[in-house]
Amino acid sequence: MKKITNRNLHRDFAYFYVGLLIAFSFSGIILNHRRDWYPMDYTYESKQVNIILPEDVTAVDDVYLKEATLDWKVENEFDSFRLNDNSLRIHFKDNVIADIDPSTGSGVLEYKKRTPLIGDTMFLHKSTNKAWIWYSDIFGAGMILIAITGMLIPLGKNGFKTRGWKLALAGLIFPLIFLFLLA
Numbered sequence: 001m002k003k004i005t006n007r008n009l010h011r012d013f014a015y016f017y018v019g020l021l022i023a024f025s026f027s028g029i030i031l032n033h034r035r036d037w038y039p040m041d042y043t044y045e046s047k048q049v050n051i052i053l054p055e056d057v058t059a060v061d062d063v064y065l066k067e068a069t070l071d072w073k074v075e076n077e078f079d080s081f082r083l084n085d086n087s088l089r090i091h092f093k094d095n096v097i098a099d100i101d102p103s104t105g106s107g108v109l110e111y112k113k114r115t116p117l118i119g120d121t122m123f124l125h126k127s128t129n130k131a132w133i134w135y136s137d138i139f140g141a142g143m144i145l146i147a148i149t150g151m152l153i154p155l156g157k158n159g160f161k162t163r164g165w166k167l168a169l170a171g172l173i174f175p176l177i178f179l180f181l182l183a
Helices: 006-032 062-068 118-126 131-150 160-182
Strands: 039-051 078-083 086-092 095-099 106-114
Touching: 006 118, 006 131, 062 078, 062 095, 131 160
Parallel strands: none
Antiparallel strands: 039 106, 078 086, 086 095, 095 106
16 A cells, blocks of 8 residues: 555645636636626527616516516516616526616617536536535635645755745735735
């Protein structure tokens, strides 16, 4: 039986988690830029729509919107809506969304699909499934183990005690600057 060493633990955990590391890194980069480009889903069909809204738009409710959107002939079932100061978003099942300007009643109805692979990795990144959260927590603990064992592997002039602590400190300073000064 092989001896358990920092190098072996570091290597084996890194091999085990390499797929998730790549998926989380990739989707994390995309989520950082989601205001510029959001490939979680893409619009494959859209059309202009109009809706007659009451003068007091705060009176809008599910029943009203189900009836008022019938002439749009959306095959998908009404799901929910969100009304902000200058935006009404109506959600239908299976990722069909209408964005309406409440002052004019006009807007766009979009049929969306998840972008293959990219959207799936983002879904994993944002998932609230309890089993997935537990797995992600275990992954986080694995990343801590990989970091610690990685610090303990090299010895000599490039080891953690002589050189590595400086790089680790520099790597820690940047997130702290962003957290406390730029957030």
